[in-house]
Amino acid sequence: MRKLDAIVIGSGQGGTPLAKALAQSGLNTVIIEKRWVGGTCVNDGCTPTKTMIADARAAYVVKHSYDHGVDVRSFTIDLPTIIARKNKVVASSRNNTEKGLQQTKGLELLYGTAVFTGQKIISVMKDDGTTETLTADKIFINTGAKPLIPAIPGLAHVSYYDSTSLLDVDKIPTHLVIVGASYIALEMGQLFRRLGSTVSILEKSHRILPKEDEDIAHAVQDMLVSEGITIHTGAAVTELNQLVPEKIQVTLSTNDILEASHILLASGRVPQSAALHPAATGLQVDDKGYILVNEYLETNVPGIYALGDVKPGPAFTHVSYNDYIILRNNLLKHTRQSTQDRPLLYCMFTDPELGRVGLTEQEAQQRQLPFTVVSLPMSKVARGIETGETRGLMKAIVHRETMEILGASILGASGGEVMTVLQMAMAGRIRADQLRDMMFAHPLFSESLNNLFMQLKQA
Ligand SMILES: Cc1cc2nc3c(=O)[nH]c(=O)nc-3n(C[C@H](O)[C@H](O)[C@H](O)COP(=O)(O)OP(=O)(O)OC[C@H]3O[C@@H](n4cnc5c(N)ncnc54)[C@H](O)[C@@H]3O)c2cc1C
Numbered sequence: 001m002r003k004l005d006a007i008v009i010g011s012g013q014g015g016t017p018l019a020k021a022l023a024q025s026g027l028n029t030v031i032i033e034k035r036w037v038g039g040t041c042v043n044d045g046c047t048p049t050k051t052m053i054a055d056a057r058a059a060y061v062v063k064h065s066y067d068h069g070v071d072v073r074s075f076t077i078d079l080p081t082i083i084a085r086k087n088k089v090v091a092s093s094r095n096n097t098e099k100g101l102q103q104t105k106g107l108e109l110l111y112g113t114a115v116f117t118g119q120k121i122i123s124v125m126k127d128d129g130t131t132e133t134l135t136a137d138k139i140f141i142n143t144g145a146k147p148l149i150p151a152i153p154g155l156a157h158v159s160y161y162d163s164t165s166l167l168d169v170d171k172i173p174t175h176l177v178i179v180g181a182s183y184i185a186l187e188m189g190q191l192f193r194r195l196g197s198t199v200s201i202l203e204k205s206h207r208i209l210p211k212e213d214e215d216i217a218h219a220v221q222d223m224l225v226s227e228g229i230t231i232h233t234g235a236a237v238t239e240l241n242q243l244v245p246e247k248i249q250v251t252l253s254t255n256d257i258l259e260a261s262h263i264l265l266a267s268g269r270v271p272q273s274a275a276l277h278p279a280a281t282g283l284q285v286d287d288k289g290y291i292l293v294n295e296y297l298e299t300n301v302p303g304i305y306a307l308g309d310v311k312p313g314p315a316f317t318h319v320s321y322n323d324y325i326i327l328r329n330n331l332l333k334h335t336r337q338s339t340q341d342r343p344l345l346y347c348m349f350t351d352p353e354l355g356r357v358g359l360t361e362q363e364a365q366q367r368q369l370p371f372t373v374v375s376l377p378m379s380k381v382a383r384g385i386e387t388g389e390t391r392g393l394m395k396a397i398v399h400r401e402t403m404e405i406l407g408a409s410i411l412g413a414s415g416g417e418v419m420t421v422l423q424m425a426m427a428g429r430i431r432a433d434q435l436r437d438m439m440f441a442h443p444l445f446s447e448s449l450n451n452l453f454m455q456l457k458q459a
């Protein structure tokens, strides 16, 4: 058995920089990866989807160019070129990540599948067919998550896609039916609609984006419907039947029956922990298989930590990366940073995008905080009017007494960037009334934060 100082299992968004930092600090470190370095974000998630979403946006802009006085009579979509561009962007990111790991002194990149076989003992089934047993004082689990395959009657007998396989679909679906109506469903639904598919989105809850405020969810729904997407809410799939190739009958709890050419399952993700055999090293997991950690990302087994999507909580690339920062600082710089105080933030890359930070209105209500809601439609934002980007709204939740910004939802062009301005204000404790009176360059989207907060009473 080979004894190391540190082992990182999984080369995701947290594990990769962590392995480098551990090795650079002088610890003899191995990082184990069963597939491709970079994990979900680089290979199946953010990088490929945001690349293809940009292509679909190009199609949308061309289609609407007449409004801007540019008359494009016709255009065609070249799916192989779109997929080839996506593959090139992904390969470049993956190769650079691999090089970065291989060139780090004191770090070994081991391709294979890790399994716990005893207390802090890991068996690696290597890609070359051999097996090696490793142990270390410190073990970091960064094995991420994978698509959830829901139990739908008939699913085993139909061909379906998940968010990974759809990225390599060989033709544009004529009718893409998507199960689920959250980030993956809405981003991919709009993407394929813009490439020419008929798209139907099915959500079993009574509305899409249940975690968002109702007005925001409705605005997103209106925006997607205006592009020709059909959304069925309160609609669980009760049966699937493959009639002929590329013809799948989809029966809904609402008694509607759809005929899909392609089905995308986008109903959540599950942690990749079971195959690790966490019980063999005494690790506690919850009922869904998430590896339990405390606010310092420590598991119940001393010396074993978990970071990224494999632990409970928000599953985003920036969260996994921030987990790395916390572990690096605590273990190598001897701080005691915790996950407790970081704000929730993310951006859903529909077009326009939804930038979200901090509390929603419904969360502020649940916490019984004294708050005021301010909102501004993008149709009143100067930059939006000038560029023709008038869809969406800016909304912020402000503490009524302290004028502290508690949270914001910015649905609009550059919504993620405007949200980040507010995130910085929240981090720096800049109050809403200060933003109301602050000078911003004209005519930026962020300049309209003046107008958004103008609804607050003058101090
Ligand atoms: C379609 C899609 C779009 C997304 N878009 C965004 C976005 O725009 N913004 C955003 O913030 N987030 C986005 N996400 C989420 C984001 O990709 C994840 O939150 C992020 O990648 C989590 O990274 P991680 O560090 O937990 O692990 P991952 O990136 O999932 O990496 C885990 C790695 O561990 C490896 N592994 C697993 N088990 C073993 C084992 N037993 N032995 C060895 N190796 C193992 C896996 O092969 C994988 O490489 C998206 C996700 C999807 C699916």
Ligand SMILES: NC(=O)c1ccc[n+]([C@@H]2O[C@H](COP(=O)([O-])OP(=O)(O)OC[C@H]3O[C@@H](n4cnc5c(N)ncnc54)[C@H](O)[C@@H]3O)[C@@H](O)[C@H]2O)c1
Pocket: 150, 179, 180, 181, 182, 183, 184, 185, 187, 202, 203, 204, 205, 209, 210, 235, 236, 237, 266, 267, 268, 269, 314, 315, 316, 346, 347, 348, 349
């Ligand atoms: N822009 C981004 O940051 C981004 C983009 C894509 C994915 N992600 C990450 O990936 C994760 C997974 O995303 P997701 O969209 O797959 O899942 P999700 O867990 O966010 O949402 C799943 C949705 O599917 C619905 N659902 C579940 N079972 C269903 C069924 N049988 N029929 C109909 N509807 C059903 C749920 O009610 C829910 O609305 C997210 O948590 C997110 O963190 C992030």
